[in-house]
Amino acid sequence: MSIAFIDLQAQRARISDKIDQAISGVVESGAYIMGPPVREFEAQLADFTGAAHAFACGNGTDALHLALLALGVGDGDAVFCPAFTFTATAEPIPHTGATPVFVDIDERTYNLDPAKLDAAIEAVSAEGKLKPRAVIAVCLFGQPADYPEISAIAKKHGLEVIADCAQGLGGVIDGKHATAWADVATTSFFPAKPLGCYGDGGAVYTNRDDVAEIVDSLRFHGKASKSDIEQRQFNHLPKYLNTRMGFNSRLDTIQAAILLEKLAIFPDEIEKRNEVAARYSAALDNVVDATPFVKEGFRSVWAQYTIEVSERDKFQAHMKARGVPTMVYYPIPLHLQPCYEDVVGAYADFSVSEAKSKSVVSLPMHPYLDEDTQRSVIDAVLSFYKE
């Protein structure tokens, strides 16, 4: 039997009729760019996250870039982000002219450690070379970062908070999504994400009207926004008045139509992911070196189910021999990546990120992982510890 790490076809089997109909509806409509499904999806995403505004864009990396620019981040600024994440979290920072400052993570949640964030901000301020300006926190593996604490620290120092929810869309703290605390949040619809489309896609969502207006403009070549044309005599389309240097970063109408169908079943899929995670934890707690820790009041969307194993290479080979795929997210923390060589601050130690990068390994996880198949995964893990 072959076991999928993420089984996208199982989801397709559930809603393929609806998705195929949605795709052909767009093909027939001819409204391929910014067609009605894009606006409809944005409205539903805002509703789902409780944010006042949501804007779809080309991918989750662009979403972060748009968010940084909309907050006015640029030359001479320091943007703090975790050292243990996918490179896309930090990648847009240097493109704005700002400098990423990496911060170590909490050893149980793998998310940004608020106390270490506080210390890093103070160290950068004391050094006086960069202006502490913003924080990007990440919902790694699906669990929200500690937004209440992170935003309190950010506020204390006058910084703004971006929530990188590429892996954590739908994750909540006491029932509330990241924008209850963060100035702006972003997500990715890369196919393997908890809410994925059939290609690249992303979104920015926020409660701040000022940020919303700039994001909407920037993703569409810096088109004039409402306040740009207030008090102006204007007799042509605002998209042909370009008030800021922007991008072309839009979500295709076809992808929005697909996402509308997927968003309809997303709450049910989040429940199912939580059931799968609970079954793993019941079987593997106290067997492997660590099972995931979810903080009280937090709900993960389980982009990954990640355990820790000291003899990881041997473990992965053992699982592979039994037909079980595993993945390592992430084998190299960002402060050790060659592309960030010049930007590593001497502000902190990264011992937790470095240790975790050597021991984490993710098991198959998706909403359609049935109990029998999951039993084979669990048995393969247990047999590693018996041998």
Ligand SMILES: Cc1ncc(COP(=O)(O)O)c(C=O)c1O
């Ligand atoms: C934490 C994190 N941030 C940002 C991104 C970027 O998303 P995208 O691949 O849609 O650009 C990803 C996904 O790849 C991610 O995992």
